[in-house]
Amino acid sequence: MTFDLQSMRSQPQEYWISRFGQPEHTSWLDENMSWKETAYIGDWSFLWQHRFRGPEVIRLMSDFSVNNYSRFAVGQSKHVVHTNEAGKVIHEGILTKFAEDDFVLHGRGGFWMAYQLERGDYDVSVEREDWFIYQVSGPNAIKVLAKLDPSEGYLDSKYMWVSPITIAGHTIWALRQGMSGEIGFELQGPRKIAEEVYAAVVDAGAEFGIRKMGSRVAYINHLEACVPTITTDYLPAIFEPGQEEYLQSFLASMPGNSQPAHIAGSFQAESISDYYRSPVELGWGKVISSTHDFLGREALLAEKADPRRVIRTLVWNADDVIDVYGSLFRSGDNYTYMEMPRDPWGYMWADRVEVDGRLVGVTTSRGYSYYFRQMLSLCPIDVQYAEPGTEVTIVWGNAGDPEKRIRATVAPAPYKADHRHLDLRAAL
CATH class of the missing domain: 3.30.1360.120 (Probable tRNA modification gtpase trme; domain 1)
Structure with missing residues (x-):
């Protein structure tokens, strides 16, 4: 299958x-x-x-x-x-x-x-x-x-x-x-x-x-x-030759699910493997061990030592985002609609991220944070453009829709301050 x-x-x-x-x-x-x-x-x-x-x-x-x-x-x-x-x-x-x-x-x-x-x-x-x-x-x-x-x-x-x-x-x-x-x-x-x-x-x-x-x-x-999420920020790497038996078994175990993922956005890859991600790209590099053999060990240790991409948050330009919604109130074709606070359909919504017209990353999880009053997304991005404050361009639009080039700024990931390790007794 x-x-x-x-x-x-x-x-x-x-x-x-x-x-x-x-x-x-x-x-x-x-x-x-x-x-x-x-x-x-x-x-x-x-x-x-x-x-x-x-x-x-x-x-x-x-x-x-x-x-x-x-x-x-x-x-x-x-x-x-x-x-x-x-x-x-x-x-x-x-x-x-x-x-x-x-x-x-x-x-x-x-x-x-x-x-x-x-x-x-x-x-x-x-x-x-x-x-x-x-x-x-x-x-x-x-x-x-x-x-x-x-x-x-x-x-x-x-x-x-x-x-x-x-x-x-x-x-x-x-x-x-x-x-x-x-x-x-x-x-x-x-x-x-x-x-x-x-x-x-x-x-x-x-x-x-x-x-x-x-x-x-x-x-x-x-x-x-x-927190990168399967079928939202990456597709599971189960569509390769030799994995048909597992794919069939996996889908059969999920009653009602006829398909494990849906794809949308301006990033239109030719190969499904372009939607796969490594633990390094998703920010999980610290859990990769060199002490034992495992499936993918050689590739991951090489990538961990010299990563091509790292995960960051992108902060979308507010005026450019507002113009996407503004197109709904103008005559002519409108830009692809941005559901609020994000699409509810479970897509992997993947959009191109460019610098001077060159692809430098693919952004996912586009969503509006009411707390920050900002549109944000996650992005594995080329390391040379990963410094917070770097300006990039997101190409927004489904295939066939008018494309909107949205300015964005690279920011740390996680974007929100991390309080997971605070003292529990002090928080009482």
Whole structure:
């Protein structure tokens, strides 16, 4: 099974709209302020979980991910990245070690590892789990959790470690992380108690201004904190010759999904591999290990030593953006419409980034941050143009539409100040 680029540029189906749940709860402007001013609860329960058990789980993970597992303690979690032979990302996710031979992998990567387990010789078993995952994040997040569970054991949690927490009479797991770039936890547990936990968090958070995060603003969370996302900032490198069997198996495991991605924007590549990205390009270079062999090792170590592109934020010129909307009020052809705060369809919306007419990067995740009052995007950009303050040009427009050249300025990624590692007790 293969997919051509033309089919990926077709109209998406409805399931992409509801990936993060309801489109909005209060309003997307109000929800965009929550992780800077109060707190939010976001539902990431659409993610898949695979439980791997056995004495050779680490050997399996090592063979097919870039990470170093030599120091991986019980209770710790890792951002695990799987690549192909060329060093391009296939999938990624969070792997938690619950016991010496008991691991849970969240995300699409579980399917890739289960596929490799079937093909290899490992003393490992795997089964699907069905968990809820609720993110509770923002400056008041720890106050919400402290009201729910005054035992405070989780207040000593280190970043990317899990701790038990009791909510609504149920003891579940709290993973300290922070996709919003703020203090945050992922609450994890069996789906059968999900509604009780969610309701308890919302109730406890009312006095602290908690907001329910809807799907309209969820990707702005990722954008401000530079969390590159599959099928939004890169396509999974699963469309190569030899991967047809896995692609078929993967798609069959996703009921209702007939196609794993859609493409839009001014960057019209001739090869689908031009939409792949390496961990280096996505800002994940620090997790690439040189201590063991893995699929893509040679390519990635060379790229890590001498990167061609690095990820940055682009700040779009406000007057040029306003002119895109202004074209809707003038006669003649209008520019490609910019949905607010970003498109809801789950496209990989990829646009050319140029300097003096030469391609220097491809920008994705275009979105409006109400907090910063700016249009932003993420961009793996050639290193010689990666210095913050560098002026570049974004070519905006779908194929066949009038193109609008939008001035932009290179800025750091993440764009928002990173508060994930703040002292939890001091935040109470």
